Amino acid sequence: MKTIVKVIVSVGIFLLLLCGGSLFYTKNSSGELAAFLDQLNPLVPESEVYVKTQDPESVNGYGTAAYKQTAAASDGTTRTLEFNGLQVLKKDRYLKLINKGAHVETYEEIPEKEVPQKALEKIK
Numbered sequence: 001m002k003t004i005v006k007v008i009v010s011v012g013i014f015l016l017l018l019c020g021g022s023l024f025y026t027k028n029s030s031g032e033l034a035a036f037l038d039q040l041n042p043l044v045p046e047s048e049v050y051v052k053t054q055d056p057e058s059v060n061g062y063g064t065a066a067y068k069q070t071a072a073a074s075d076g077t078t079r080t081l082e083f084n085g086l087q088v089l090k091k092d093r094y095l096k097l098i099n100k101g102a103h104v105e106t107y108e109e110i111p112e113k114e115v116p117q118k119a120l121e122k123i124k
Contacts, residue, residue, distance in 0.1 A: 019043045030068065030080045030102050038101025046100045049073050049081070050110075050119040053089045063087050071097060076118035083107065094123075 019041050026034040026044075038044045049071035056065035065085040072078050083097065083104040094115050097107045112120070 026101055028079065030082045032082075034102035035082070036103070039103040041101070044101040046098065046105075047073060049079065049097050049099055050115050050123060051081070051095050051097060052123045053091055053093045053095060055091060056085070056088055059088060065089065070123065071099075072119035072122035074116035074119055076122055078122050 020043065026038050026041075050073075051067075051069045051071045054067070054069060057068050058066045060066075063086075065088045066082065067085060067089075068080065068082045070078050071081045079102075081097065081099065081102060081104055085107075089095075094110050094112055095107045096110050096114070098105045115123075
C-alpha cells in the first residue's frame with residue numbers, strides 16, 4: 001500500500017514540475033512548440049488579447065496567411081503571438097484574439113472603440 005501512495009505522489013510531483021517548467025519556458029515564447037505546450041498546460045489561463053493587423057509574414061499556396069505580431073492584453077501587457085488567418089486579412093484592422101498563452105484559439109474583427117485603452121496604446 002505504501003508503494004502505491006509513493007508512486008501516486010511521485011507522479012503528481014512530476015506532473016506539477018512538468019507543467020510549471022512548461023509555463024516558465026513558454027512565458028515569452030511564440031511558435032508551434034510554445035503554442036502546443038500552452039494548449040495542453042492546465043496552469044495557463046485563457047485570455048483575450050488585441051492586435052492591429054499588418055502584412056502577413058508569409059502566405060502559402062492555399063492562401064493561408066501566417067502572422068507574427070505583438071498582442072496587448074486589456075491591462076497593457078504585451079506578448080508576441082503567431083497565428084494563421086484563413087486568408088490575407090485586411091491591413092490596419094483590430095482583432096480580438098482568444099488565446100491560451102501562445103496558442104491562439106480564435107479571432108474576430110472588432111471596431112477600434114471596443115479595444116481597451118491600455119491595449120490600444122500598445123498596438124497603435
